[in-house]
Amino acid sequence: MSRRAVPDARAVALTIAGSDSGGGAGIQADLKTMEAHGVFGTSAITAATAQHTRGVESTHVLPVDEVEAQIAAVRDDFDVGAVKTGMLATAAIVERVADHARDWAVPFVVDPVMVATSGDRLLAPEAETAYEDLLAASTLVTPNADEAAVLTGIEITDEETMRAAGDSLRELGADAALVKGGHVDGDSVVDLLATAEGTRRFESERVDTAATHGSGCTLSSAIAAHLARGASLETAVEAGVGFVRRAVRYPLDVGRGPGAVHHLVDLRDRAARDETGEDVEFVVEQLTDAGVETRAIVPEVGMNVVGATPYAEETGDVAAVEGRITRTLSGVRPNRGVRFGASSHVARFLLSTREFHDYRFAANCRFDEVVEEVLTTHDWQVASFERAEEPTAEEEASTMGWGARQAFADLGEDEAPPTVVVDHGDVGKEPMARVLAEDAETLMKRLVGLAVWVSARR
Numbered sequence: 001m002s003r004r005a006v007p008d009a010r011a012v013a014l015t016i017a018g019s020d021s022g023g024g025a026g027i028q029a030d031l032k033t034m035e036a037h038g039v040f041g042t043s044a045i046t047a048a049t050a051q052h053t054r055g056v057e058s059t060h061v062l063p064v065d066e067v068e069a070q071i072a073a074v075r076d077d078f079d080v081g082a083v084k085t086g087m088l089a090t091a092a093i094v095e096r097v098a099d100h101a102r103d104w105a106v107p108f109v110v111d112p113v114m115v116a117t118s119g120d121r122l123l124a125p126e127a128e129t130a131y132e133d134l135l136a137a138s139t140l141v142t143p144n145a146d147e148a149a150v151l152t153g154i155e156i157t158d159e160e161t162m163r164a165a166g167d168s169l170r171e172l173g174a175d176a177a178l179v180k181g182g183h184v185d186g187d188s189v190v191d192l193l194a195t196a197e198g199t200r201r202f203e204s205e206r207v208d209t210a211a212t213h214g215s216g217c218t219l220s221s222a223i224a225a226h227l228a229r230g231a232s233l234e235t236a237v238e239a240g241v242g243f244v245r246r247a248v249r250y251p252l253d254v255g256r257g258p259g260a261v262h263h264l265v266d267l268r269d270r271a272a273r274d275e276t277g278e279d280v281e282f283v284v285e286q287l288t289d290a291g292v293e294t295r296a297i298v299p300e301v302g303m304n305v306v307g308a309t310p311y312a313e314e315t316g317d318v319a320a321v322e323g324r325i326t327r328t329l330s331g332v333r334p335n336r337g338v339r340f341g342a343s344s345h346v347a348r349f350l351l352s353t354r355e356f357h358d359y360r361f362a363a364n365c366r367f368d369e370v371v372e373e374v375l376t377t378h379d380w381q382v383a384s385f386e387r388a389e390e391p392t393a394e395e396e397a398s399t400m401g402w403g404a405r406q407a408f409a410d411l412g413e414d415e416a417p418p419t420v421v422v423d424h425g426d427v428g429k430e431p432m433a434r435v436l437a438e439d440a441e442t443l444m445k446r447l448v449g450l451a452v453w454v455s456a457r458r
Helices: 026-036 064-077 091-103 131-136 145-152 159-171 215-228 233-249 265-271 273-289 291-297 345-353 369-377 399-408 440-457
Strands: 011-020 039-052 055-061 080-085 108-110 177-179 188-195 198-205 305-308 318-321 325-327 332-334 338-340 361-366 382-385 420-423 432-437
Touching (some): 145 159, 145 177, 265 273, 273 291, 273 318, 273 338, 432 440
Antiparallel strands (some): 039 055, 188 198, 325 332, 361 432
């Protein structure tokens, strides 16, 4: 007897773009990104590029009729929920795609790919003017600063000129424009979404990496995937920008060039959540089983154990004890179970340390003269910061971020990172030792060892 098939119904999106033999951008990036967002990706290839992480070696553009045949085949068989365009190469292909955008009642996300991240040109100069008809039929256009300048004639230097370019693109007929600020100088990256309702600003901390190959393709594909699943335009853009922020923060170390953005980063991160939560539970269980000795390192405010997913970006990506681990007559016990987003204080500190070292687990412990003696005697790597020197809320958004930077600031290239960061406290603020580790097993051993040594000296 054969087993019953259980089909998985999926939203469908179409990418019309060039092929990147290096896999970081183009059709390859689009399909991986769509799949990572739960959308079935279909494709119409406009050109084959011999490309890698260092640049484009050669390009072969397909005849416009071959591109048309691919689009027609997809339209004939699939219920496409959204279309995104990338490298269209020639005026003839741009014009043909514009024809489809006009007579096809689905959202069109237009990424006007003109130049690769490496600087290699991907669009014939005469095709630039052909974009006007495609923009006029698009739901969203997503140019970077250089592309926006070509399309509008406005040189992009700051947010004011980005806003002007967004308005100009809407005047050309686009329903909305997302002008990307990655190429605009500044400590942060600002993207501006211009719609009929006004302009919305998305700001992200700039990541110090050259591995941005495929970022534009990945963003537009993510937005198209969300639109295909029925999301509103603003929701789709917000989700896409957040996704690419993480994809750039955790790039793929492939090729001999800078690498590529991580198209599956959210998928990998979600897959790691259960294991991360279980790791935190393991540490908590071991501390509880250690009995009365653990009491020696639990601070008055209680202890928390936190664990970040491998690609954590915010406190919602950090598992922690809901409530705290508190002292009892026989040892310690957690108030509640473990869940993601349960900690803000220790979680923010852990996330801040990840700017300097790949720590994934942390716990806050009691700090006094006995703990200090044990840390010194056993030669732990200890750093510290002084709350008395803490900047005001107007000067610094996060105390934990500032504290982590203070602790790691003077670390030399060859120096081991601290495994304990001491906060000496201040008026109304209990002194604290925050223990760090790359994995749960190491954190557990450090905490239990510290508890045993401190308990023996009290």
